[in-house]
Amino acid sequence: MEALTTMKKKKTRLVVRKGNENIALKVEDIAFIYRDNTIIVAVDKEEKKYLCDRNLSALEEELDESMFFRANRKYLVNIQYIRGFKSFEKVKLEVSLLIPTCNHSIIISQETAPLFKKWINEE
Template identity: 55%
Template sequence: MMTTLMNEKDTKKRTRILVKKGVEYILLKLEDVVFFYTEEKLVFAIDKMKQKYVVDKNLSMLEAGLDNTVFFRANRKYIVNINFVKGYKPYQKVKLIVDMTLPDLNHSIIVSQETAPYFRKWIAEM
């Protein structure tokens, strides 16, 4: 019984994530996360209110637990939420720069040449 429960939990994508703000731990709804990013070996989540939280996982671990129809690993540094992507434009001929719906976030999210075709396909299918 316990094994079945564990297997079901593994296959079900999460809807919330435990994050830290100061000394407080908060359950943050994934639908409210604009993107995750890494900086100086820490991982952060930015929500739709532009609040910044610390995430106690690396991006690869996070990516494995996220719904890939909603979240996309743009590069080594960012995972973006489709619901906050306004669009994209070419950058340095072969790369893409992602335009997010929230202004003033001061993050340049660049999709590499190798990942760009997958990003275009992901955007088109949503």
Template identity: 40%
Template sequence: MIHKTFIIVEDEIRSGEMLRDLFLELRPEWKMLAHLKSIEETVDWFNSHEQPDLVFMDIELADGNCFNIFSEIKITCGIIFTTAYSEFALKAFEQNSIDYLLKPIKARELERAILKLEQLLEFIEQQSNQFFDYQHLAKLLSKPTVYRQRFMISRNDSFMKLDVKDVAHFVSDNRVTTAVTFDNKHHIISQSLDKTEQELDPVMFFRANRQTILNIEAVDQFESYFGGKLAVRLKTDPKEKIIISQAKAAAFKSWINS
């Protein structure tokens, strides 16, 4: 008998165990392959294993927002997101999402999500096992995204407006996010780099690494770096090198060439 397989990405061990037990109670014929607890662990697992049939993925992990995973690897199987925060719902469905479950997860809601998955898997089998593009389906069903246009910046006892188009890059240091403008002025943004990334137009901005988001207008040139990485030089500071990992190099080139 060939078992369908699943993994759980959840940094809270007890929550992961409860989800596993609840799912296997509803579908005992499935086989769990792994319980992963971080972005880094998940990326490493997908780089060394075949894709499972299903991923349960918590959005807020110990080492950051789970959407960082999708900038490192391509997941082609179905995903059911789990979280205690409803604000991420729309972003979730922009990735290969089958469903979105709020914690604490109830059996009837999990059953509904499983039925949706099974219907999709049956459809794929009827299409001669061709890959079904969940991400494309999610985009067709989702509303058009409205991206952030400006930030309100606090300066002593007053405030100023900072247009997003004027930001050459965003950088995070010790959990403090700074917007660096094309005229090399630095402004502290009162939110995380992960949240900032979610609000920016991906046509104009690229998450180069865990510390940096680049504006395409700020990119001067880039060159090959050791280990298959890329070194990007900015118009605002030609001496500085922004390093892009080998895993993200192809995505960066595609972004530049789009």
């Protein structure tokens, strides 16, 4: 039974890179994670960028699903940094973040929108 519990334990920090330095970044300080071509970038609450060694699918499984949502193929967003969302092209959603100078347009598809609304409404 204990092995099952340890398997499901979600990460509380990620080891990321900034230059040649490895940094243990607390997951609650990560505002969002995105894919830029083949590079995975974690952005913290102060908008500092770090490189991740894992792909988004692996990170999605390792991070707490009550805290992080897979918005689309490019983005994982942290619920603590979501200001809100609005309709986009009638059927999609556009998420706005609490990061003031964030110029990322995070779009949630028509198929994923109901899951996102359910996720963001849960405590």
